Amino acid sequence: MIYRTLKRESMAVLVDRLKEGGLVAPVREDGVVVFRPIQGDREVASDYINPTNSVKDVFLPQTESLFRFNTAEKGLEIEATPPEGPKYVLGVRPCDAAALELLDHVFAEGQYTDSYYQRRRAEVTVIGVACDQVGESCFCTAFGLSPGHRRGADVMMYRLDDESYLVAFEGERGHRLAEEYPDLFGEAPAEETIEAVVTSYQSREVPAGRVELDGITEKLDGMFEHPLWAKLAARCLKCGICTYLCPTCHCFCLDDEALGYEGVRYRCWDSCMYPDYTLMAGGHNPRPEKANRTRQRFMHKLNYFVHNHGEFQCVGCGRCVDKCPVGLHMLAVIYDIKGVDSDGGQ
Amino acid sequence: MAVSNVLIPKPATITEIVDQTPDVKLFRVVPDDGEIFDYRPGQCAMLSVLGRGESMISITSSPVQKDCLEFAVKRVGTVTEALHDAEEGFKIGLRGPYGNNFPVDFMKGKNLVFIGGGIGLAPLRSLINYVLAPANRSDYGQVDIIYGARSPADLCFKDELKEVWPKAEETRVHVTVDVGDDKWQGPVGFVPPFLEEVGPSPDNAVAITCGPPIMIKFVLQSLDKLGFTDEQIITTLEMKMQCGVGKCGRCNLGDKYVCVDGPVFSLAQLKELPQEF
Ligand SMILES: Cc1cc2nc3c(=O)[nH]c(=O)nc-3n(C[C@H](O)[C@H](O)[C@H](O)COP(=O)(O)OP(=O)(O)OC[C@H]3O[C@@H](n4cnc5c(N)ncnc54)[C@H](O)[C@@H]3O)c2cc1C
Numbered sequence: 001m002i003y004r005t006l007k008r009e010s011m012a013v014l015v016d017r018l019k020e021g022g023l024v025a026p027v028r029e030d031g032v033v034v035f036r037p038i039q040g041d042r043e044v045a046s047d048y049i050n051p052t053n054s055v056k057d058v059f060l061p062q063t064e065s066l067f068r069f070n071t072a073e074k075g076l077e078i079e080a081t082p083p084e085g086p087k088y089v090l091g092v093r094p095c096d097a098a099a100l101e102l103l104d105h106v107f108a109e110g111q112y113t114d115s116y117y118q119r120r121r122a123e124v125t126v127i128g129v130a131c132d133q134v135g136e137s138c139f140c141t142a143f144g145l146s147p148g149h150r151r152g153a154d155v156m157m158y159r160l161d162d163e164s165y166l167v168a169f170e171g172e173r174g175h176r177l178a179e180e181y182p183d184l185f186g187e188a189p190a191e192e193t194i195e196a197v198v199t200s201y202q203s204r205e206v207p208a209g210r211v212e213l214d215g216i217t218e219k220l221d222g223m224f225e226h227p228l229w230a231k232l233a234a235r236c237l238k239c240g241i242c243t244y245l246c247p248t249c250h251c252f253c254l255d256d257e258a259l260g261y262e263g264v265r266y267r268c269w270d271s272c273m274y275p276d277y278t279l280m281a282g283g284h285n286p287r288p289e290k291a292n293r294t295r296q297r298f299m300h301k302l303n304y305f306v307h308n309h310g311e312f313q314c315v316g317c318g319r320c321v322d323k324c325p326v327g328l329h330m331l332a333v334i335y336d337i338k339g340v341d342s343d344g345g346q
Numbered sequence: 347m348a349v350s351n352v353l354i355p356k357p358a359t360i361t362e363i364v365d366q367t368p369d370v371k372l373f374r375v376v377p378d379d380g381e382i383f384d385y386r387p388g389q390c391a392m393l394s395v396l397g398r399g400e401s402m403i404s405i406t407s408s409p410v411q412k413d414c415l416e417f418a419v420k421r422v423g424t425v426t427e428a429l430h431d432a433e434e435g436f437k438i439g440l441r442g443p444y445g446n447n448f449p450v451d452f453m454k455g456k457n458l459v460f461i462g463g464g465i466g467l468a469p470l471r472s473l474i475n476y477v478l479a480p481a482n483r484s485d486y487g488q489v490d491i492i493y494g495a496r497s498p499a500d501l502c503f504k505d506e507l508k509e510v511w512p513k514a515e516e517t518r519v520h521v522t523v524d525v526g527d528d529k530w531q532g533p534v535g536f537v538p539p540f541l542e543e544v545g546p547s548p549d550n551a552v553a554i555t556c557g558p559p560i561m562i563k564f565v566l567q568s569l570d571k572l573g574f575t576d577e578q579i580i581t582t583l584e585m586k587m588q589c590g591v592g593k594c595g596r597c598n599l600g601d602k603y604v605c606v607d608g609p610v611f612s613l614a615q616l617k618e619l620p621q622e623f
Pocket residue numbers: 279280281282390399400401402403404405418419420421422423424425426427465468469583584585586587588609
């Protein structure tokens with residue numbers, strides 16, 4: 001870990017330099033802040049709680065080509081598509097950075113790993129910005145995170161004073177950034193100052209994060225058949241926004257597109273909230289009802305994932321809280337689960 | 347740097363196609379690089395028809411057969427239809443093997459009762475031919491193969507049912523059809539009551555069953571009546587699949603992914619999982 005400082009006015013210079021290597025950062029677009037590739041004079045936004053889309057987009061793009069194929073003359077050629085992506089992603093909130101380590105469990109660990117994901121993880125430097133504003137929907141502290149957490153981030157910036165940031169560089173990618181631009185970063189402040197600044201962010205109050213999760217996984221072990229799921233699911237519109245915006249949801253489908261002999265196999269995000277997600281040839285569907293799918297979404301995040309990876313599959317980013325049109329979101333559901341008797345009495 | 351990914355198949359060629367039933371064909375497949383992956387009975391592979399998509403199919407050949415991989419495919423939708431339209435020499439994409447396998451070690455020294463329905467004989471066939479191979483035959487006891495299909499025309503692997511397996515050492519083949527025809531002289535009736543009629547003993551036996559869900563449901567009841575315990579019953583599950591490697595998220599039962607933790611489960615294991623299949 002090394003610390004440096006960065007003058008506010010040097011931020012624009014940093015952005016300009018990162019842009020050359022390929023940069024994704026939050027911009028204001030049609031009234032919302034979203035992560036986008038930064039080209040030309042595009043202005044990086046700084047006044048946001050969290051971009052509408054998550055940093056997942058950089059590592060598991062909504063649509064990506066896996067390979068191209070050519071079947072001309074009754075042959076078959078398959079050519080892998082080198083994974084594209086930026087070299088830097090800037091403006092990442094601590095919850096999103098932490099979510100990358102949850103995606104790692106799925107794509108970078110175990111018997112099978114996804115080399116495209118891994119390559120992006122190896123090559124993209126994640127530059128976080130600690131949160132000055134805590135949103136009403138934020139509940140990161142429920143998951144042991146905080147507005148100043150550094151899990152999953154290579155670099156984290158904290159506001160030091162009106163003129164400068166305190167910048168923490170971690171690991172190989174973080175250190176490389178510090179070394180690459182020595183002219184931009186100033187000497188670290190005194191240790192007590194660092195300690196005070198970081199602690200002030202890490203101990204910042206996150207009101208919605210007071211929700212207590214102890215015992216919820218164990219309670220859910222016995223709630224598979226609970227009437228709560230049907231009650232919750234009744235209002236779901238099957239829009240899938242919750243899963244698309246979630247930085248930890250990773251479900252995808254594979255799709256071919258061909259014109260003549262040539263074509264591409266794409267990987268595209270999918271959603272467990274869609275009826276055809278588990279629809280099999282012949283019409284059988286193991287999760288035919290919204291209740292089955294709602295159960296799947298919340299069981300996966302609060303129970304199955306915990307069994308498989310030892311932690312919840314949620315970082316409390318609050319996107320589903322803000323964006324589900326019918327209020328069927330993680331925070332509400334946690335309270336609903338806590339509020340019912342696990343045996344089905346309400 | 348060469349780019350690769352677990353989700354990218356390798357080119358392979360369909361070298362032979364053998365009609366089985368009006369809607370099932372057997373495909374012999376050889377990878378274009380000549381390297382047939384090692385696999386165990388019960389494992390599956392992803393077959394791609396480029397431009398159409400990809401399907402998970404059980405490897406119906408047995409590992410003792412070294413010259414090609416065999417897949418029996420029922421025509422039900424986009425990819426399977428395209429495979430049925432293919433001719434010998436057609437190029438497909440192949441990746442695998444995927445999933446767990448039948449517990450061949452646990453079954454050693456035991457009598458084996460195979461109960462199959464329709465295309466469900468495909469995964470069982472891999473194990474049957476593995477067990478009946480000279481190198482392995484003495485590791486296993488009596489083999490009973492109980493199999494049924496809708497009609498005589500719908501029976502898969504007719505040659506082996508008629509000519510090969512009945513002649514194998516300590517092996518009995520029992521075949522039934524839901525509805526007979528002019529030429530059919532064998533038993534008529536559904537698999538579960540037929541199984542009870544055949545009445546295999548549960549003593550030192552393992553039952554391995556695969557078929558349509560409705561058949562499995564009643565076969566399990568019949569096996570229970572015959573005295574088989576949940577540990578003695580092995581079955582395979584089918585779930586919608588896309589990736590086959592535990593990442594796309596859709597094939598789970600609780601915290602298990604059927605593509606990597608299955609498709610083979612004992613009934614005892616299945617009862618521990620959420621009943622969502
Ligand atoms: C472990 C396992 C082993 C199988 N073994 C065999 C076999 O030996 N022979 C055989 O004929 N069939 C087998 N199946 C079923 C086979 O995978 C489906 O029938 C096939 O994928 C349908 O594809 P389609 O494109 O023709 O149908 P469509 O309805 O057009 O399906 C579109 C896509 O959805 C997915 N899909 C749809 N139905 C299923 C399904 N039932 N299971 C898995 N994915 C599905 C596939 O990716 C498919 O390409 C097996 C399925 C599983 C899960």
